[in-house]
Amino acid sequence: MSASFDLTLPDEVVAMRQAARSLALGRLDAVAREVDTTGQVPADVAGHLRDMGFTCVVDSEFGGGGVPDTHTQLIGVETLAHGDPSIVGAEVFTGGGALLLSLLGTAGQRRRFLPGAAAGSAAAPTVALYERFEPSPRAYDTEITRMPDGRYLVHGEKVAVALGGGADHVIVVGRDPEQDVLRAAVVALADIEVASAPAQGHLAMSSAGLTRIRFDVTVDADTLLHDEADGVTLAQAVARTRLLPAAVALGGATRAREYATRYATERVAFGRPIISFQGVSFTLADNHMQLDAARLGLWSIATALDGLDDDRLADEVGRTVAECHAAATTATRDAIQMLGGHGFLTDHPVELWYRCTALLSTIDCDPRFTRFAPAV
Amino acid sequence: MFDLSPTAAQQSAVEELRSFRPRIREIAREVNRTGRLPADLRTDLSRAAGATPEAVADGSSVLLDPVGLVLVAEELAIADAGTALEIIGAAQAQLLAAALGDSAAVERVGALRAFGDVALGLYEGYGRAPSEYRLRAERQGDRWSLAGRKDPVSHGADASAVLLAGRTDDDASAAFLVEAAGVQVERDDRKEGKLALGLVASAAVRVDGATVPATARIGASAEEFTVLRAFNTQRLLVPAVSIGLGQAAVDTTAEWVSGRKVRGAALGRNQGVMFPLVDAGIALSRARLQIWDLASRLAEFDTGAVLERRVGRAVAAACAAGTQAARIACNTMGWRGLSQQFLAEARYRDAGVLSAVDFDVLHHNVPVIEAA
Amino acid sequence: MAISLKPSQKTVELVELTRRWSLDVVRPYAREADTNEIYPDVPEVIEACPLDVAPVGFATLRDDEYVDRAHTLKTDIEFGPNVLSVFMTEPLSQGDSWAWQMLHGGTVSEDFINLIGTPEQVEKWCTGEHVLTAIAMTEDQSGTDLAGIQTTAVRDGDEWVLNGKKVFISNLLECEWIVLLATIDPEAGSAGVRAFILDRDDIAKFDVTTDKEDKIGFRFIRNATFELHDIRIPFDRCVGGPEAPGVAAALGVFSKNRATCAVWGTSIARGCLGFTEQWIDERAEEYSPARLTRIRADFAEMHDTLDDVVRLALKSAWLKDRGENAAATACEAKAVTPKLAESIVLRCLQLVGAEGASERHLLEKWYRDIKMTDAMLGPGQVQRRSVAQMLLRGGAGR
Secondary structure (H helix, E strand, C coil), X not given: CCCCCCCCCCXXXXXXXXXXXXXXXXXXXXXXXXXXXHCCCCHHHHHHHHHHCCCCCCCHHHCCCCCCCHHHHHHHXXXXXXXXXXXXXXXXXXXXXXXXXXXXXXXXXHHHHHHHHHHCCCCCCEEECCCXXXXXXXXXXXXXXXXCCCCEEEEEEEEEEECCCCCCEEXXXXXXXXXXEEEEEEEEHHHCCCCCCCCCCECCCHHHCEEXXXXXXXXXXXXXXXXXXXXXXXXXXXXXHHHHHHHHXXXXXXXXXXXHHHHHHHCEECCEEHHHCHHHHHHHHHXXXXXXXXXXXXXXXXXXXXXXXXXXXXXXXHHHHHHHHHHHHHXXXXXXXXXXXXXXXXXXXXXXXXXXXXXXXXXCCCCCCCECCCCC | XXXXXXXXXXXXXXXXXXXXXXXXXXXXXXXXXXXXXXXXXXXXXXXXXXXXXXXXXXXXXXXXXXXXXXXXXXXXXXXXXXXXXXXXXXCHHHHHHHHCCCHXXXXXXXHHHCCCCXXXXXXXXXXXXXXXXXXXXXXXXXXXXXXEEEEEEECCCCCCEEEEEEEECCCCEEEEEEEHHHCEEEEEHHHXXXXXXXXXXXXXXXXXXXXXEHHHEECCCCCHHHHHHHHHHHCCHHHHHHHHHHHHHHHHHHXXXXXXXXXXXXXXXXXXXXXXXXXXXXXXXXXXXXXXXXXXXXXXXXXXXXXXXXXXXXXXXHHHHHHHHHHHHHHHCHHHHCCCCCCHHHHHHXXXXXXXXXXXXXXXXXXXXXXX | CCCECXXXXXXXXXXXXXXXXXXXXXXXXXXXXXXXXXXXXXXHHHHCCCECECHHHHHHCCCCXXXXXXXXXXXXXXXCHHHHHHHHHHHHCCCCCCHHHHXXXXXXXXXXXXXXXXXHHHHHHCCCCCCCEEEECCEXXXXXXXXXXXXXXXXXXXXXXXXXXXXXXXXXXXCCEEEEXXXXXXXXXXXXXXXXXEEHHHHHCCEEEECCCCECCCCCCCEEEEEEEEEEEEHHHECCCCCCCCHHHHHHHHHHHHHXXXXXXXXXXXXXXXXXXXHHHCCHHHCCHHHHHHHHHHHHHHHHHHHHHHHHHHHHHHHHHCCCCCHHHHHHHHHHHXXXXXXXXXXXXXHHHHHHHECCCCHHHHHHHXXXXXXCCCCHHHHHHHHHHHHHCCCCCC
């Protein structure tokens, strides 16, 4: 996209979006319920998603589709989430390590992990990013500290680590207390103890295998990712990673809004389609506006990732993500509402989307940026 | 035990005041422009509301009970918010003296009222609750030296005396009756003009080290919590008035809508028109029940902090509900909602002024982002 | 008389007992109720309940019935059974919602017959031992709109012949009898709708296409879909008889239940809030001071918000107890409460974080359950529509 204000999508992004949409509605949609129940993504679906190159991003040097710019990835992920936010959300979580390695991996790390991830023969490392009590990466409790012998101690606890993809390595993001910078290290799962194993079921994203992990492990210096490469800093890459689940939530919620709108044009009550009641149509219109506003916020921060200092960046991302989740949970809630009693039934996918947006909103929630504020 | 029926005295006061509603509404715009309420109407309303010096002094006033104050204030405000504030506001200093159990002061204030208003200097702005008031009273021998600022004070510029709520140097809540000469007027809204509620002669006043005799302290023997509760009780007037004006906005707008057609169809069939009005009504109901609950159990709180949190929240909820109702009423009526032919725009202005009087940012949850 | 919103001391005590029962006795079976999608078979839980009758049934208590097992609270009915029922609904689901469904008087079918049935019908169906009953209103194309009912009842000599389809009917397979709504005059819209009583033998003839709808929450309540093909029942099973003015008069039972249904939601939210407060308290040192301050302010506001909407329900119950029109206030309570209760549960989920959404805790269950209180007895739009109509007629009242 051009540097000055422009919302025109380049032709290739438009084409990509069409392809993503047909995968979303043609295939993801069809297997959503099955994946919710079994926790397994069918192999062909996993393959298609990998080929799209948005959920598991791999540098073209290693056989992947290349690293799209942040906008393109956000649009791609959101569009795919139209099909089913749970599947796409889980893929975004399990594939997150490939993006970090493509952006900041050392030559050795990239050679080791990326070809397998691109080919689908080995899972990309997953990412241990989120914490229970500290949403801002700048203040993470997890520490990656240099020891006198030159090795590094990785110590802390992470939540929402997606083990469902079968990864055997995890990229831990933490703070270097001496340098006061972010660090990321590749840790073998075999070397650590998984605190809450076995992974427990969650409201949604059953294929993600979300797990809480405690780290207390010493690793070699060569497991560290670069702090910066090609002008991208680790803080920026982490920020980008945090934006993706928000895009997933917007995609699921937008689909829910569309679904409810369509239902409302068909359902008749009191002698006319319920869409003709302003109580219905205005609510849907409000949802549409809120989702649009949140999406513009998301795109806006995506253009500013490289223009903010690390503290500002962490807070701005937290704020943007909160806005997206607020809009998404409201829209899916109202969508269920539009379906009346039918909204609760698993005959309709809306309840799946409702569960998924709620789950996504819990993972990266900073109480400083949201507040319980009952409407008067 | 649970009951939502007013007492017989409250009920008859409310009903009598209701009979004045058409007349008050008819002249509401005029009295708020001129700042003058016809003398006969003032007399009648003061008597019906229990706001006369005699009724407060002999204990028969319904306003002595916080629930009665709230009920009467809302009823009067349904007719006109300015009139409600003017009639009840005139009795507030004396009501406060009564709540402090100082019968001599009740008589004294009652007698002073024969010569003009006795203003109550309560609010300070900056979100301060009574326990945080910074009007300071320092003991100097057998006199008190007072310093501080009050804003807004009804009739602060033309009262014969002002009852100032503040704190002593040993950090006790206390009230001092000060003659007008001892008080400086910092801003007189009558002179400068203001957004709405022109009938209420509001002003900002200050005392800069004026000394008063020990006898100026009202309710000197009352316990700290009694004084704090008495101050907080008078804070209920503003939210009750806000609810009344909001209800008037909802009711009159619904009436207007019910008689109106747009392109041949009843306007009221549009849920986009009716639902916001319904929601405004629900917010008023919630705020009203919250205030009733609070007013009926003011005596039960054991700490000032809990009491003030409750009062602060009730004030915020009522003022938010009032401003919302007034705003929706204007929107619903289109350009008529903005025209001075109707009271809708006046209520919108009234609600704005009221909501600013006792505003505390801690209780006013402007959402950063609404949690769903 | 004087305005007061306080429960009596006895009520306060019973509220606390009931809350403890819900938290300590009911909650341990909550996960099981959700997973197995049926009421856990633990009669001792129901026996341990301090209440004798479900609060929604208080208003139709018979002379020989009591509110509580200790038989002491009936005197409080002087402030009205509907008010008491709102007070007692608040603690009921704080542990979890599944158990109180099993208490006597938990469904509205008996109210229906008591209100519009003939004396013989009341005698036959509504005296003696309480049994679990059900009500069948909803159809594919009609929820709260009676005029949309397409199931027909045609008289044939001494019998009614029923045909049609009902969806989403709670407790069909567990109940002893059911009240079913059908039209005797499809041209007449809602005026043609009558209620019919069908017993277990009749229910056995239903063509049940789904005995358990898969749904997001309240999974312990089974919802069935069934078809009626020429089901014949005796003529005297038409509630109130075919000449009676129809079921519209009995829809008032729902206005009473709207208030308790709203408070059902606050009860779930309150339980959720209690759980979350404790969880956060145990980890208070983990939070930055700025966040902890915000979180505590959130908790206070959430409790206060619940208090606000419970008062609306109390007011409608109070009006109902006095025989005044409670419809508008009941709709107001039902219009706003589910959304607020739901936003509170979501907020709790978010405050606990990803773990809040995990099945380790019950928060994720309550988040699914709370959604169900929304559609029951009509979602917010339908409530607002009713209030709007009353407002236009000048009758929404205060």
